[in-house]
Amino acid sequence: MSLVYDVDAVVLDIEGTTSATGFVVDVLYPYSRSRFGALLSERSGDPDVQRAVAQVREELGDPDADAAAVEKALNAWLDEDRKATPLKTLQGIIWSEGFARGDLVSHFYDDVVPQLRAWHQAGLRLYVYSSGSVAAQRAWFTNSPEGDLTSLVSGLYDTENAGPKQEPESYRRIAAATGVAPSRLLFLSDRPGELDAARAAGWHAVGVRRPGEPYYEQGVGDHAQAGTFDEITVSTTTGTTGSTA
């Protein structure tokens, strides 16, 4: 099936779409798991840590949960791969420091970076909307195997600044923030619930189905689908580029 879109911006999911879930789960998750304890005990005065800990306590329904209980909850959510905002905030702090230190280098599928460069060159704006925190996204694009890609990206959205990925309102919020009309936005994701929410907000949506990814067998419902970014032709009749990531 030929996938051709005239839009002004492409919004990218990361895990399962630009990048392998296996890499996130096998490399990034253990990296954060082994560092939650130190973060909670040594950086409890950091405002981002404080905010995330308050959110964990709220989710637990226990305002007095101590550091051990908070760490236990974070590890349980990691085991379930639950995309809880405070978990993602704390992971983002740990990962961005790991990327800056040179412990970590991100992963992109081979077809992704050439296509992002081509779309950017053609005048399309590129945005990211991921459950991973904005700090994690910035580190991810800064520390790619192909060097710093942040100049390709015009903005970063996560569940904290935009809201849950399966709710149409989050996509309306992103459209308003970018100033791009919903009908001029294309969302690429591996998860049908996210594609449904984007479409309900008036966006174009394409499901990316890569063999070996968790949602590959389930498919993307009645959404248009692509196996790689090469299969998606995107052009813009009105767009201009810019990078604010």
Ligand SMILES: CSCCC(=O)C(=O)COP(=O)(O)O
């Ligand atoms: C650089 S973000 C790391 C991946 C991650 O933690 C995550 O939750 C990604 O979820 P997505 O919404 O991109 O599928």
Ligand SMILES: [Mg+2]
């Ligand atoms: Mg995903």
